Amino acid sequence: MSVVTPGDNPARQRLRKALQRAPLFADLEAHSMVAVERELTLLVLPGGAPLFRQGEPADAVYVVASGCLGVFRHEEEGNPDEPLLMAEIPPGNIVGEMSLLSHSQRTRSVAALRDSEVWRLARGSFDKLTSRHPEVLPTLMRSVAVRNAMGPTKRRRQPRTFAILPTGVSTPAARFAVMLAAALGRIGSQVQMLGPESMDRDPEWFARCETESSFVLYRGDPTATEWTELCLRQADCLVVVRAADDDLPTRLPFEIETAQSGAVFHRRRELVLLHEGHDPKPGTTAPMLAGGLYGQHHHVRLDIHADVDRLARLLTGHAVGVVMAGGGARAFTHIGVIKALRTSGVPIDQVGGTSMGAIVAASVASRWPDDEIASHFRAAFVDSNPLSDYTLPLISLYAGRRVTRLLRLSFGEKEIEDLILPFFCVTANLTTSNADIHTVGKLWRWLRASVSIPGVIPPFNEAGEVHVDGGVIDNFPVRAMRRTGRGVTIGVDIDTGGALAAGAGVMEPWSPWQFFRRLIWKRNETLPIPSIVAILLRSALVASAARAAEDRQAADLLIVPPMTHIDLLDWTSFDAAVEVGYRTTMEALDKAKATPTGARLFVA
Numbered sequence: 001m002s003v004v005t006p007g008d009n010p011a012r013q014r015l016r017k018a019l020q021r022a023p024l025f026a027d028l029e030a031h032s033m034v035a036v037e038r039e040l041t042l043l044v045l046p047g048g049a050p051l052f053r054q055g056e057p058a059d060a061v062y063v064v065a066s067g068c069l070g071v072f073r074h075e076e077e078g079n080p081d082e083p084l085l086m087a088e089i090p091p092g093n094i095v096g097e098m099s100l101l102s103h104s105q106r107t108r109s110v111a112a113l114r115d116s117e118v119w120r121l122a123r124g125s126f127d128k129l130t131s132r133h134p135e136v137l138p139t140l141m142r143s144v145a146v147r148n149a150m151g152p153t154k155r156r157r158q159p160r161t162f163a164i165l166p167t168g169v170s171t172p173a174a175r176f177a178v179m180l181a182a183a184l185g186r187i188g189s190q191v192q193m194l195g196p197e198s199m200d201r202d203p204e205w206f207a208r209c210e211t212e213s214s215f216v217l218y219r220g221d222p223t224a225t226e227w228t229e230l231c232l233r234q235a236d237c238l239v240v241v242r243a244a245d246d247d248l249p250t251r252l253p254f255e256i257e258t259a260q261s262g263a264v265f266h267r268r269r270e271l272v273l274l275h276e277g278h279d280p281k282p283g284t285t286a287p288m289l290a291g292g293l294y295g296q297h298h299h300v301r302l303d304i305h306a307d308v309d310r311l312a313r314l315l316t317g318h319a320v321g322v323v324m325a326g327g328g329a330r331a332f333t334h335i336g337v338i339k340a341l342r343t344s345g346v347p348i349d350q351v352g353g354t355s356m357g358a359i360v361a362a363s364v365a366s367r368w369p370d371d372e373i374a375s376h377f378r379a380a381f382v383d384s385n386p387l388s389d390y391t392l393p394l395i396s397l398y399a400g401r402r403v404t405r406l407l408r409l410s411f412g413e414k415e416i417e418d419l420i421l422p423f424f425c426v427t428a429n430l431t432t433s434n435a436d437i438h439t440v441g442k443l444w445r446w447l448r449a450s451v452s453i454p455g456v457i458p459p460f461n462e463a464g465e466v467h468v469d470g471g472v473i474d475n476f477p478v479r480a481m482r483r484t485g486r487g488v489t490i491g492v493d494i495d496t497g498g499a500l501a502a503g504a505g506v507m508e509p510w511s512p513w514q515f516f517r518r519l520i521w522k523r524n525e526t527l528p529i530p531s532i533v534a535i536l537l538r539s540a541l542v543a544s545a546a547r548a549a550e551d552r553q554a555a556d557l558l559i560v561p562p563m564t565h566i567d568l569l570d571w572t573s574f575d576a577a578v579e580v581g582y583r584t585t586m587e588a589l590d591k592a593k594a595t596p597t598g599a600r601l602f603v604a
């Protein structure tokens with residue numbers, strides 16, 4: 001932060017404009033205004049710099065003349081680097097008045113969201129002003145009351161200004177920036193792209209660009225120039241762009257760290273990996289993620305426009321996430337749901353799920369076409385039964401080797417990080433009693449863990465912890481998807497009603513003779529009692545039903561295909577399950593079209 005004492009220069013002209021609008025000064029006579037002006041000192045805050053922090057003693061009130069400040073709340077349990085943004089304070093507003101009025105400590109932290117000019121009126125001058133001109137107080141109190149009545153912002157603020165930061169001179173960042181600008185233009189009406197030629201502009205000019213546009217792209221240099229530093233200070237979101245084939249180590253993330261040190265808040269950092277004409281190679285993404293430096297990474301194939309459109313939606317909170325619940329054979333219905341969404345032009349930008357829902361989600365994240373998804377699942381579950389490798393039931397009824405083989409065959413050595421669409425799956429961690437969300441690691445392994453129905457398939461052990469089917473704790477992870485804060489969530493739940501029925505009477509263990517008789521003469525007769533697999537599967541799902549009910553509420557669009565006519569283990573009802581998913585989704589989309597959610601779904 002620097003203190004400046006300007007004469008009658010552009011900064012003072014900006015101050016006058018701000019004073020005329022600020023609630024504390026708007027009612028003052030011209031000569032009193034001149035007297036106040038003499039008591040103000042100008043502070044120039046670089047983007048990210050703190051003005052003051054929550055809990056500090058209050059010694060001044062401030063007028064914002066250019067740029068933008070943010071009011072942040074530090075949550076007791078939250079990450080101290082990621083306080084919640086409560087409000088933005090644009091030019092013409094004052095900040096820091098509450099603790100002066102109430103003689104208390106600062107109620108919130110305030111920092112510059114981008115390069116800003118603020119004028120400081122010390123506590124002594126503020127007291128003098130309010131005692132000489134008590135007429136300014138009602139307007140000031142009114143503005144505080146209006147703000148308090150509005151309450152805190154419920155939704156996370158989405159970034160509008162992006163710094164595009166190439167990691168090397170050969171990165172095709174300019175081409176990428178043009179494509180991203182076009183994609184952002186399909187979401188917002190006006191997009192501005194600023195390059196180094198704007199270096200000498202004043203903060204007000206940048207502020208005007210930002211207010212006049214839906215989105216602003218600051219195209220940074222490949223090295224840490226003065227312009228790159230400015231981009232880092234101005235942007236809400238840092239987008240590091242790297243050619244995926246480039247295996248040179250990059251210094252850029254560490255430069256970002258330096259430029260950001262001392263900032264009150266954490267700017268969102270995203271990594272874009274550019275691919276020329278091919279998909280990510282298995283295992284090549286994780287080493288580029290710089291140990292968790294980035295909030296999210298994105299694979300963009302430069303020749304595929306849909307990839308840049310998806311990126312634009314994910315960056316700006318306009319994405320569509322689809323969550324698929326587990327539910328044995330009933331989960332085939334997700335295949336029909338996906339087909340209906342794709343046919344209707346609803347973009348699928350990120351996916352997540354549990355158990356069988358997770359496997360369908362993984363095939364969507366791999367961008368398999370509809371036919372391929374259907375043929376894979378048909379071959380795996382209808383043409384051959386993966387639950388047929390009986391074993392000595394010490395850990396489980398089946399050895400689970402067939403399931404493992406099928407998953408490896410389908411997804412190879414791909415890691416979750418290599419998937420084109422952001423993806424997560426859920427397992428129930430029996431060691432910690434938590435529902436674990438997996439966004440990194442070998443895909444087939446976490447899918448195998450996510451479908452490990454306790455007692456049916458052996459659990460999956462990782463780093464000394466035991467994982468079973470995610471449905472045991474969280475069968476419908478809508479809230480996990482919502483926490484990503486990237487847009488709307490479509491939840492597809494599996495109706496588990498009518499899942500288990502039995503004849504009347506107490507179920508006693510059968511004698512060996514009864515078993516033998518059944519095996520020889522009555523093989524095709526329907527059992528009067530549920531099978532052990534049906535009991536175990538139902539037991540695994542029953543506890544998460546209450547949680548799933550809350551997740552249904554959390555979905556922006558809820559789809560629950562009616563499935564009670566299909567048994568949870570009836571793999572042969574594949575076509576019926578797919579069909580009902582397709583039909584229910586088409587009907588749901590038709591109804592949603594006229595709603596606000598529908599408007600957000602069909603944005604693309």
Ligand SMILES: Nc1ncnc2c1ncn2[C@@H]1O[C@@H]2COP(=O)(O)O[C@H]2[C@H]1O
Nearest residue numbers: 071087095096097098099100106107108
């Ligand atoms: N919800 C809010 N919206 C806008 N500004 C706020 C909000 N809450 C607090 N502030 C401002 O943030 C400042 C933090 O320091 P003060 O408590 O002195 O005064 C506070 C107000 O000026």
